[in-house]
Amino acid sequence: MLKQTLLKATEQAALVLKEYFQKPFSISNKEGINNLVTEVDHKSEQVIFSVIKNQFPNHTILSEESGEFIQESEYKWIIDPIDGTVNYANGIPICCVSIGIEKNGKMIFGAVYNPFIGEFFFSEKGSGATLNNQPIQVSNKSNVSTSCLVTGFPYTYLDKPNGPLQVFDKLIRAGIPVRRLGSAAIDLCWVACGRFDGFYEHKLQAWDSAAGFLIVEEAGGKVTDLAGKYYNPYQPGLIATNGKIHDQLVQIINGGNV
Ligand code: IPD
Ligand code: CA
Ligand code: CA
Numbered sequence: 001m002l003k004q005t006l007l008k009a010t011e012q013a014a015l016v017l018k019e020y021f022q023k024p025f026s027i028s029n030k031e032g033i034n035n036l037v038t039e040v041d042h043k044s045e046q047v048i049f050s051v052i053k054n055q056f057p058n059h060t061i062l063s064e065e066s067g068e069f070i071q072e073s074e075y076k077w078i079i080d081p082i083d084g085t086v087n088y089a090n091g092i093p094i095c096c097v098s099i100g101i102e103k104n105g106k107m108i109f110g111a112v113y114n115p116f117i118g119e120f121f122f123s124e125k126g127s128g129a130t131l132n133n134q135p136i137q138v139s140n141k142s143n144v145s146t147s148c149l150v151t152g153f154p155y156t157y158l159d160k161p162n163g164p165l166q167v168f169d170k171l172i173r174a175g176i177p178v179r180r181l182g183s184a185a186i187d188l189c190w191v192a193c194g195r196f197d198g199f200y201e202h203k204l205q206a207w208d209s210a211a212g213f214l215i216v217e218e219a220g221g222k223v224t225d226l227a228g229k230y231y232n233p234y235q236p237g238l239i240a241t242n243g244k245i246h247d248q249l250v251q252i253i254n255g256g257n258v
Contacts, residue, residue: 044081084183100210110211188212
């Protein structure tokens with residue numbers, strides 16, 4: 001029932017995204033001038049809440065636009081009602097609904113759905129990962145210098161040694177393609193299905209990565225914090241790769257040469 005409810009919540013929220021896409025809707029700013037929230041983020045969130053509460057009224061929910069509703073439960077739903085809101089607000093079809101479910105603090109389900117290109121990524125702990133019900137796997141490349149990477153940048157500039165722009169600068173100067181899609185959940189899923197060999201980002205929130213990190217792991221990839229240690233979605237940095245380039249990418253992000 002948990003899986004069915006997750007699929008239903010993700011699909012119904014995606015219908016909301018489709019309904020309002022490229023139509024007029026209200027947009028406001030959160031912190032910073034381009035950290036947007038649209039009317040559709042809130043509508044998507046409400047649809048997800050009602051599906052969950054209908055089936056599991058006692059589960060804890062953490063959702064980007066409404067915060068956390070803590071309950072006495074071993075289950076916690078971690079929700080990004082639109083990941084890629086800036087893309088969505090500009091009519092760019094690289095955005096998705098992302099929902100992860102934790103049981104006793106461990107991620108057990110992840111669903112990421114981009115309805116604009118019809119891609120539904122799903123994973124259940126221990127059962128692999130799928131794209132539109134077909135099993136997926138990470139890529140096979142073994143060297144960063146021949147890899148295709150993706151990253152993202154926070155809404156407020158992080159100027160520190162080995163910060164987002166320094167790492168980006170180093171990789172680009174070495175001739176390595178580093179893409180920037182604008183949706184961390186999709187970045188992770190595209191590592192999981194082998195389109196990218198690695199993804200890194202310096203400042204994410206739990207709802208950006210909760211579903212996607214399980215999807216990468218279940219597709220055979222590796223996810224750690226920026227130091228290359230155990231990944232916890234409640235801290236900011238993330239490196240997700242096919243596993244083979246992981247140690248090398250960790251070194252580069254921490255100041256090493258390409
Ligand atoms: C953002 C996207 C983006 C990432 C940002 C996130 P939002 O989420 O995932 O790719 O670079 O760090 O905040 O605001 O579109 O839900
Ligand atoms: Ca997000
Ligand atoms: Ca969001």
